[in-house]
Amino acid sequence: MKEFIAEVVSIGQLRHRNLVQLLGYCRRKGELLLVYDYMPNGSLDKYLYAENSKILSWAQRFRIIKGIASSILYLHEDWEQVVLHRDIKASNVLLDAEMNCRIGDFGLARLYDRGTDPHTTHVVGTIGYLAPELGHTGRPSKASDIFAFGVFMLEVTCGRRPVLQDTNGGQLLLVDMVLEHWRQGTVTDAVDPRLQGDFAVEEASLVLKLCLLCSHPLPSARPGIRQVVQLLDGAMPLPELSQAHLSCNMLALMQNQMGNSCSVASSVAGNISDIPRAR
Secondary structure, three states: OOOHHHHHHHOOOOOOOEEEOEEEEEEOOOOOEEEEEEOOOEEHHHHHHHHOOOOOOOHHHHHHHHHHHHHHHHHHHHHOOOEOOOOOOHHHHHEEOOOOEEOOOOOOOOOEOOOOOOOOOOOOEEEEOOOHHHHOOOOOOEEEEEEEEHHHHHHHHHHOEEEEEEOOEEEEEEEHHHHHHOOOOOHHHHHHHHHHHOOHHHHHHHHHHHHHOOOOOHHOOOOHHHHHHHOOOOOOOOOOOHHHHOOOHHHHHHHHHHHHOHHHHHHHHOOOEOOOOOO
């Protein structure tokens, strides 16, 4: 309880236009609940996946991507402590009355002082967004948040969930589908078909290629969040994608590194926690 309250107090001090403001906590039926500002337009995933929902324009999507990148920069680099969100995904991005985006749900977040490392031996998060190294290290990092942000950008751009069903009834990661498009020189074909081609081709191409950089299987090869923000703002050129991406099937890599204790097939629908380290 002391640790929970300490984290609530710390997170309650966060102030950024793209973060949902934490107001406090309450206890109900034995559960500890965090209380945030009310976001009248609900979560972003409703606009990406729900039938008959409003279709977000490309301009809205690009603004959301840049807004969440800005909030992660604040969490990773600009606040007094490092904050790892550990659950960046469309359902945790909320929209206010003017459709401005704010990231919420800090239930899995970890705070630590600069110059130190977070200590944890459990994998928590959501299948499809988990960086492959978490399966054997159990240690979150800025790089694992960047991986999840890369998958989030794919969600917003492609209008698809991170894990798909292939034509044979098996599973395919969205990042692998986009990677194949990139390999064939048709990367913008992955953009949400509901936009009917009404999008800025250069911006969409930039975002999709940046997604592949952020989801690189090696944590050290992923860009930092400050570089991501600069790339999205057009302040620096996009680095070339390495050939390592061409030979990497992310679903196979994730299944291998998560070990037999975690079945992607049985866990894809929900959050996972307390997965032991792979042996």
